[in-house]
Amino acid sequence: MLGRTATQRFFGIVKSRTSDRSAFFSTYRKPLSCSDVVIVGGGIVGVATARELKRQHPELSVTLVEKENALAQHQTGHNSGVIHAGIYYKPGSVKARLCNRGMDLLYKYLDRKNIPYKRVGKLIVATDCNELERLDSLFQRGMDNQVPDLSMIEGDKIKKYEPNARGLKAIYSPYTGIVDYGVVTNSFADDFKASRGEVILNFKVTDFQMEPKLTEQDPHPIRVISECGQFVKAAFVLCCAGLYADKLAVLTGGKSDPAIIPFRGEYLILKPTKENLVRGNIYPVPDPKFPFLGVHFTPRMDGSIWLGPNAILAYSREGYGYLSFSPTELLDSLSYRGLHKLIYSNFSYGIKETMKSLFKIIQVKELQRYVPSLSVYDVTSGPTGVRAQALSPNGELVEDFVFEGGDKQNPRILHCRNAPSPGATSSMAIAEVLVDKIRKCVANIKELEKKTEKCT
Structure with a gap:
């Protein structure tokens, strides 16, 4: 020994x-x-x-x-509950491989244990011409990742899946689901x-x-x-x-x-009388210039619809609210050189995310790109979560x-x-x-x- x-x-x-x-x-x-x-x-x-x-x-x-x-x-109890099909991730990455394998194992486990879930599908919607090329690239990435039954649909077909949604073109993923993790x-x-x-x-x-x-x-x-x-x-x-x-x-x-930098994500919720506006997941086309995905529509197992989230720096690692504050942990985040570089290269994005947090109308306007009939009167403030985001010293999000x-x-x-x-x-x-x-x-x-x- x-x-x-x-x-x-x-x-x-x-x-x-x-x-x-x-x-x-x-x-x-x-x-x-x-x-x-x-x-x-x-x-x-x-x-x-x-x-x-x-x-x-x-x-x-x-x-x-x-x-x-x-x-x-x-994180497990505060996430949106989506079962991802593996569209977004770099082909050949650990994430891409394990998401594909994990989704298959998870669905089989849920069936075996009779745990409730819904395979509601996902639309990734392009709403302007500048997004079409990125949408095509994303579709190819999904195909490279062997996402099952992935399809590209034209704008006039979107209403077949989401009657209240609009867009020029969309990727449809029927295997995306929801569950209570x-x-x-x-x-x-x-x-x-x-x-x-x-x-x-x-x-x-x-x-x-x-x-x-x-x-x-x-x-x-x-x-x-x-x-x-x-x-x-x-x-x-x-x-x-x-x-x-x-x-x-x-x-x-x-x-x-x-280093782990905590980012708080704040959701809105559709009022019960408006839950029929959305059937499944509706997501934006990700913009590689920005560090986070953007707001989206997510149905929940209880029938509610979550909208969001935004992404702002949390004041503590488990800071789910504005009053959740740890001086030590906040100073720890703010003193990290990687965060300085992230803020410097995404300053306007950070201001926009903060404004979404302060004024729900700004977040609703972004959501209206996908569901035009949505109104600020249709939503109420919802839950929050904190994402453990690994950040490198050069300010890059660690994706894998x-x-x-x-x-x-x-x-x-x-x-x-x-x-x-x-x-x-x-x-x-x-x-x-x-x-x-x-x-x-x-x-x-x-x-x-x-x-x-x-x-x-």
């Missing part, structure tokens, strides 16, 4: 960046659990991976820890617990520590410590921490880049999924650093990838231990 020096070299031990209080108290407590694998984060990606790990390896003991008192409380996450959790997986709630991770010495009697060298001093022990840790992905990576010796760790520097800890939309759609496919990475990491750890034993 590895001694302290070798452990530090191979496992990248870092001195706690938090108060020593939790570490002090954890020294004198018994662990809540000792597991082969601990997964940090109770969003859909973390829970899907816990489920998949137990499905493929029932012999492993697996514990999932979540800081809230229930699962799916942040909170329900899906809890179903994954039920599967996980039924296979003897353990879920610990109200466990906010603030530190990771490595035991100074590994023994055959205690093969769980990592302590995952909560803010109140409780801890769990693990042989391997996977972090799926969403809005705090970068912070937990830094705690384990990882890089600070890409990013997984980090599990290497010689840090063989016992793996991080999901970036899993934005279509992360929920892709969750079951992401889980397959992460389980495969965990399997390879465990094999590498065993090989390192053998080499070290020969040297001692």
Whole structure:
């Protein structure tokens, strides 16, 4: 087994960046659990991976820890609920591959578990001539990504799918659907617990520590410590921490880049008497000059219709409202050089998004491009969500999924650093990838231990 020096070299031990209080108290407590694998984060990606790990390896003991008192409380529980078909993503990217695979796995799972969903379809509508070339390119991208049954329709055919919509031309995706991802996450959790997986709630991770010495009697060298001093022990840790992905990576010796910058998205809702204006998803043609997709129409499982969202900097990583404010987290975002460059290159866009937040008529006017009969009197303020957007130091949005760790520097800890939309759609496919990475990491750890034993 590895001694302290070798452990530090191979496992990248870092001195706690938090108060020593939790570490002090954890020294004198018994662990809540000792597991082969601990997964940090109770969003859909973390829970899907816990489920998949137990499905493929029932012999492993697996514990999932979540800081809230229930699962799916942040990005998973605040997103629009769309099942994406994979049109937008760069062909050959991890996103494109996992969205396609994830959608297929998800629909089969929903059918098998009798979880309600609706395959309502999606129109991506060009409303002026400048968008037609981009629409054609997007259609080709969808074909390259093997999006099922994708079609291009002329303007006079749009009303067949959306009687109140207008446009010059549109892409139609019949496989785009909607679901309640909170329900899906809890179903994954039920599967996980039924296979003897353990879920610990109200466990906010603030530190990771490595035991100074590994023994055959205690093969769980990592302590995952909560803010109140409780801890769990693990042989391997996977972090799926969403809005705090970068912070937990830094705690384990990882890089600070890409940084997570929280963007709040605010929705409007159609009033119940106007819900018949829209049947399915209506999306704009994305403009590559701007960092976010733009406002769209999204039906929900409860029958409501969400309109939006905009995209403005959140005042805290879980800042769902204007009064949700963390001076430390806001300063952290504002001091990041990548955000400076993003703001500089998209200043007018940022002003426009802020104006949408202040005056709903501006957002309604943008929506009227697609449904002209929509009025400001037809909508009311709706929910908000916060998107964990990974941003590079040069101010570019990190578009693809990013997984980090599990290497010689840090063989016992793996991080999901970036899993934005279509992360929920892709969750079951992401889980397959992460389980495969965990399997390879465990094999590498065993090989390192053998080499070290020969040297001692």
